[in-house]
Amino acid sequence: MDKELFKEYGYKFVDWVADYMAELEKFPVLSQVNPGEIRNKLPLEPPGQGEPMERVFHDFKKIILPGISHWQHPSWYAYFPATNSPPSILAELLTAALGAQCMIWQTSPAAAELEEVVMEWLRQMLGLPEGMTGVIQDTASTATLVALLTAREKATDFKANQEGLKKALVIYASEETHSSIEKGAKIAGYGRENLRYIPTDESFAMIPSELEEAVERDKKDGLQPACVVATLGTTSSTAIDPLAAIGKICRRHSLWLHVDAAFAGTAAILPEKKSMLEGAEDVDSFVFNPHKWMLTNFDCSAYFVKDPDVLIRTFEIHPEYLKTGLDAQVKNFRDWGIQLGRRFRALKLWFVIRSYGVEGLQKIVREHIRLAQKFKEWVEEHGDFELMAPVSLSLVCFRLNDGRDEEALNDLNGRLLNSLNQTGKIFLTHTSLRGKYVLRLSIGSRTTEEHHVKEAWELIKTKAAEVLK
Ligand code: PLP
Secondary structure (H helix, E strand, O other): OHHHHHHHHHHHHHHHHHHHHHOHHHOOOOOOOOOOOOHHHOOOOOOOOOOOHHHHHHHHHHHHHHHOOOOOOOOEOOOOOOOOOHHHHHHHHHHHHHOOOOOOHHHOHHHHHHHHHHHHHHHHHHOOOOOOEEEEEOOHHHHHHHHHHHHHHHHOOOOHHHHOOOOOEEEEEEOOOOHHHHHHHHHOOOOHHHEEEEOEOOOOOEOHHHHHHHHHHHHHOOOEEEEEEEEEOOOOOOOEOOHHHHHHHHHHOOOEEEEEOOOHHHHHHOHHHHHHHOOHHHOOEEEEOHHHHOOOOOOOEEEEEOOHHHHHHHHOOOOHHHOOOOOOOOOOHHHHOOOOOOOOOHHHHHHHHHHHHHHHHHHHHHHHHHHHHHHHHHHHHOOOEEEOOOOOOOEEEEEEOOOOOHHHHHHHHHHHHHHHHHOOOOEOEEEEEOOEEEEEEEOOOOOOOHHHHHHHHHHHHHHHHHHHO
16 A cells, blocks of 8 residues: 555655645735634544545645645745755655654664764854854754753753752843743743843844843842853844854853854855854854755754753763663764754755755855845835835845824834735735834745845835825
């Protein structure tokens, strides 16, 4: 049965995938279904008997597909991208077929060793300091939690693991930091009250002198500063925190420095964007997501540490049933994070890097940055719109502004966003910058070309004229 099923449906599905990718633009980029609409079409109870694949596939197309928002659509400008690519999809198919669970070296030596190799390739591609060692995590949120836990252990001389926290530890991040830092502070024992949000400058980047003052204030109050999270590419506006100045403060006060470059890290493969990593020699841990802008399908988050021993000491466990005679000679990635069981994620990254080469990836990222600059110029030239943040990479923050008061402007831009997304032609999301409602146009889809961005701009102008009426 297995062989026949693969013969008939394997080819059919791969054909369907190829057609889907070629015809993606025919779908509404944002799913237009209402809450409950998909669930109501599905039986409440599982089938007692196996069903023919033809029926399952039919329902996939008829029921599931209309409820999908098409992240790979060239007119996807929402959030940050979550890109895939043909090499990555093909590798994922092989990964599923192998079905390897890669918790320790012995459970698939190739998975462990390939992970070491591709992470070293990534380190070189970004230009992170030599000696930083990488491990693949599922998401940046997990990697940041791992960093906060490791920082906690370092700050307490590995006592918190053993005895629990005796004294409050403090984390510092900019007021523009991602919500995963707050989640990490909540669950890693620091407590939300011990997360300090440091003010930002006019480009929404952390102000180092404010950081140092906050650290000194906490020390005076008898608290223990433990960790700073710097962001390269904030979620709202891709602001770049000044790493070199922050790193010096961390060294002066013996603080763990974690860098969240979830989206923007990929841009460091470009020589012209490497300056954001100035000061990286002072970084203790660094995360970025190849699943965002490096064509490697979700999930794949690259986490680098300066000192793997501290990481391993935080997470290692040695139950009898996981011991092998080779543990002293190999890397067992189960000790490099929270989960025991691990997916074989290195394969898709290897396929992507080999298929595109560093230059191929650079070309795509550079083009997205160029397109964002174009869009920025159109916004600046148009009297009814204004730019709301510097465009450091491929995200443009803007709003419609006809001079009405701030509250009314927030409402106006909310209505503009809704009317744009209801068309199904493009999908944008919003944020708030200093209390102002801001539209975000985030470019990162592998297939986005200049004419798509131009069409988006024309649609934005048309809908703006309608909401202004
Ligand atoms: N950090 C930043 C700056 C982000 O923009 C995001 C998501 O967009 C995250 C962290 C969380 O990423 P993940 O979904 O991989 O946890």
